Amino acid sequence: MHLTDSTPDLYADREAEKRQRLRRARAGATGLLLLMASLALLALFVGHGRGAWGYLAAFAEAAVVGALADWFAITALFKHPMGVPIPHTAIVPQNKVRIADSLGQFIETHFLLPEVLAKRIDAFNPARRLAVWLARPANARQLTEQGTQLFRFVLDMLDDPKMSRLLRDLAVKRLGQIDLGSRGAALLQIVRHSGQHQKVFDGVVEAAISRLDTPNAHDYLAGVIASEFNVLRWVALDEAGGRYLARKLIGATSQALERSLAEPDHPLRQAFDRQFGDWIGALGHDPETREQLAQWQRKLLDDAGLQSGLEQLWRDAVCWLRSDLERDDSQIRAKVGAAVKQFGLRLRDDTAFVDWLNARLRTFAAQSLARYRGEIGVFIADQLKGWDDKVLVDRLELNVGIDLQFIRVNGTLVGGLIGLLIYTARQLAGV
Structure with missing residues (x-):
């Protein structure tokens, strides 16, 4: 009702x-x-x-x-x-006070019994009754509409400027409590153990090889070499010598880099692995590195633009959700309806789930009653006294x-x- x-x-x-x-x-x-x-x-x-x-x-x-x-x-x-x-x-x-106390204690002692409530729940079989209720299309539609109305009410509450500022401050506070050094070190350690950091090395080396094997790189290096050997200018060999040496240097460098790509134990690859480990150690244990990272973190979170962006992001999300609810083909309403239908079918067809749900309801109700029965008795007594x-x-x-x-x-x-x-x-x- x-x-x-x-x-x-x-x-x-x-x-x-x-x-x-x-x-x-x-x-x-x-x-x-x-x-x-x-x-x-x-x-x-x-x-x-x-x-x-x-x-x-x-x-x-x-x-x-x-x-x-x-x-x-x-x-x-x-x-x-x-x-x-x-x-x-x-x-x-x-004798109002004495009557109120006695009535509260009487109800608490003789009526608010967890075992009695558990038996009543078993006899009532709430999960099965809910399945029968949801089997009626009108009831399922009503529950869907009520769920949508509840969601709209929550959105109206969350759209309050005070709430958005509160959530912004909470997000900034929680982000400020994150130990980026330890978290970053742990994440990089996982990357290192899995060998994924070597893919970074491969990518950098491949990019370097690709960059070296270009006319611009040859011309730049040849120009640098020619400027260092001014004596060759007197015999008109500066440019030719520069191009020759640049070609040789680039070729040798490319060959060395290609070998580092092909050889798992190449010294350059091992050096990168050691350096990566040093970075991890510094993030996790070096006080100076950790303090510098913490300063960057505080500076970033204190930035007015970031805080304004977080607040605007929240308002945009709430606005999108409200806009969706107003549409005839609302995705939220459709998902709520689908969830209600799926839940009703589960209750109808899955006997084990029905038994499990009844058991959970019975346990929750009995535990809650055992925990709050004293407070319920006091509440009844206080109401009568008042x-x-x-x-x-x-x-x-x-x-x-x-x-x-x-x-x-x-x-x-x-x-x-x-x-x-x-x-x-x-x-x-x-x-």
């Missing part, structure tokens, strides 16, 4: 009906008392208590006594009879008052019968 705008009206109607029934019951009990009093007076003043009038008088007088006694007892539960502070009256208001005395009395009378008025009626009739029996026995005994 879902709460709607008409729910408060429904409660008000039920309460009004209870009050009307209570008034009728109270009027009936009081009317019966007045009737007995009238009969007693009639028997005494008209029949003078003789003959059959004596029996009527005995019945009516005893009925009046019984009715008044029960009226006093019932009234004393809730208030001082006729406003007179007679001792041991107004029992409920006077009620105004008039409100407490009104609530109790409204819910049990009708039965109490029937007690008045029974007391009137039973009292009258007892009085009649006593009078009859006296007549038979001649007293």
Whole structure:
């Protein structure tokens, strides 16, 4: 059953009906008392208590006594009879705190039992009932729409500027707590152990070979060599000598680099591996390197542009999600619907999953009840203590008052019968 705008009206109607029934019951009990009093007076003043009038008088007088006694007892539960502070009256208001504590402890001890709750959950079989409920297309659509509405509510909350700033500050704080040196060293160590760093070496060497084997590289190196051998200019051999030596140097260098690519144990490759290990060691243990990295990290996170970018990234994400929800072909709504359908099918077809889900619900409910049962009892007691005395009395009378008025009626009739029996026995005994 879902709460709607008409729910408060429904409660008000039920309460009004209870009050009307209570008034009728109270009027009936009081009317019966007045009737007995009238009969007693009639028997005494008209029949003078003789003959059959004596029996009527005995019945009516005893009925009046019984009715008044029960009226006093019932009234004393809730208030001082006729406003007179007679001792041991107004029992409920006077003992509200003790009653509240006792009721809270009673409910905690006798009702909030994990084993009882577990049995009720087993009998209820919530997973199977949910499967039956989801099998109805209208219910699945309703759950999908409610899930979408919940997601929209969350987005509205997350789109608040205070929330975006809070998340930005949280992200910056968490990023600032990351030890980049240790994390970077650990990551590079994994790369080194897997041999992936050698691919970096191969890429650099291949790029160097490709760069060397170009006309520009030859011309540049030839020019450098020619400028260093000025003496050859007098015999016009500077440019030719430079090109010759450049070709030889580039060729030798290329051959050496190619050998490093082909030989796993080449000295150049080994030197790169040692240098890579030194970098890892410096990141993990060298104080100067770690402090320099930490300074870079702080400087980067303090940058206003980065913080603004993080905040804008969050707003863009929320905006995209909200825009998607407004579309007829919303991807989010489709995914929520698919998830609901898949979950319903799983509940319908997978008995093991149903048993597992019921077991988890039972365990969670029992553990939660065992953990919070004391707090629930205290909460109930505190709620009752917080009620105004008039409100407490009104609530109790409204819910049990009708039965109490029937007690008045029974007391009137039973009292009258007892009085009649006593009078009859006296007549038979001649007293």
